[in-house]
Amino acid sequence: MRRIVFVAIVMLLAMSACKGKTAKKVQTPQPAPVAVVEELKEDPVVEEVVPDPVIEAPTTSANDRYFLIAASFQELSNAEKYKQSLVNKGLSAQIIQRNDGPNSDFYKVAYMSFNSWKEAIKALDSERATPGKEGVWLLVKK
Secondary structure, X not given: OHHHHXXXXXXXXXXXXXXXXXXXXXXXXXXXXXXXXXXXXXXXXXXXXXXXXXXXXXXXXXXXXXXXXXXEEOOHHHHHHHHHHHHHOOOOOEEXXXXXXXXXXXXXXXXXXXXXXXXXXXXXXXXXXXXXXOOOEEEEOO
């Protein structure tokens, strides 16, 4: 191991001593650059317009216990505006407010409701997999 370190030190010293004595390089004349211009033919860009899918939301029933909540607001006016934007997209949205308990001062905007827990969880997983709907959550009415 000592030999390797010693040899490395000797090589570094030898290289640094030879550094100032480098041979002068003869510069060879470089040919002048030639500009090559190619005319590119552009293909017309065709954008495929995919219409938004029409989502058929289940109708709300008085027996529904499970609701997919898109947003929650403290101001009723904000909840109504958001509900209207969902209705304009073809969803049957509704505003839910709890009279007591935690978060009773929030207006929740639901856009799907279910009687069955399994259907609600299946729809919740499907909606969360959709880009832009990652924040959807499930409200269970008791």
